[in-house]
Amino acid sequence: xxxxxxxxxxxxxxxxxxxxxxxxxxxxxxxxxxxxxxxxxxxxxxxxxxxxxxxxxxxxxxxxxxxxxxxxxxxxxxxxxxxxxxxxxxxxxxxxxxxxxxxxxxxxxxxxxxxxxxxxxxxxxxxxxxxxxxxxxxxxxxxxxxxxxxxxxxxxxxxx
Numbered sequence: 001x002x003x004x005x006x007x008x009x010x011x012x013x014x015x016x017x018x019x020x021x022x023x024x025x026x027x028x029x030x031x032x033x034x035x036x037x038x039x040x041x042x043x044x045x046x047x048x049x050x051x052x053x054x055x056x057x058x059x060x061x062x063x064x065x066x067x068x069x070x071x072x073x074x075x076x077x078x079x080x081x082x083x084x085x086x087x088x089x090x091x092x093x094x095x096x097x098x099x100x101x102x103x104x105x106x107x108x109x110x111x112x113x114x115x116x117x118x119x120x121x122x123x124x125x126x127x128x129x130x131x132x133x134x135x136x137x138x139x140x141x142x143x144x145x146x147x148x149x150x151x152x153x154x155x156x157x158x159x160x
Contacts, residue, residue, distance in 0.1 A: 001046065006149045008037055008048065014143035016050045053142055055122065061107040063114050064135040066101035067121060075126025077101055083124040089117050100131065 007027040011018060020031040020038070027034065029077075042048045056064065071080050077095065084093050084104055092105040108114050114134070121130055 001041070001044075005020040005037055005041060005046075008034060010144075010149035011042065012038075012047065013146055013149070056107050060109050063108050063111055064138065065106045065108075065114055066120070066135065067104050067106055068096075068131040068133075069102040069104060069121065070099060070128045070130070071101050071126050071127045075128075080124060083126070084121070087117070087120060089113075090120045103157045 004027055008023055011023055011026050015022075018026075020034045022055075023029075023034045023038075024031045030036075030124050038047065040099050056062070069080065069084070071077065081093060081095070081102065084102065089106050090104045091107050094103045095101065096103050106117055108112065108117055111134075118130060118132060121127060
């Protein structure tokens with residue numbers, strides 16, 4: 001992966017719907033060259049997919065919570081993670097360092113549904129306890145981190 005690939009990735013992270021022609025104009029390549037590079041990045045597993053970003057409130061998911069999961073001493077992390085993944089309302093699951101083994105992001109329609117979800121989480125075999133933080137507002141989310149992707153190297157700009 002070279003600097004042009006990194007620039008393409010940075011642009012796609014900003015706008016996953018950009019055409020190959022648009023990407024080509026932004027990174028200084030032809031549309032066919034961009035198409036070939038994107039195909040190689042997809043085949044190599046660098047680009048893993050494209051998706052629509054949706055405002056959760058507009059689809060009825062107005063309550064977001066971050067739930068720390070502390071497993072029992074005998075729990076297998078893989079089994080707990082698999083069970084967490086079976087709950088539709090669990091949007092993300094992170095293995096973390098600290099008192100909890102996992103932190104999950106939960107989105108539900110109401111606080112009442114959050115209470116029911118927490119009950120389901122606590123009943124998962126291997127979960128000792130949970131700690132919940134309710135999100136009051138989201139300042140930003142899903143922001144692409146293009147650190148190092150869109151910066152030209154000295155070799156690319158002739159050392160200028």
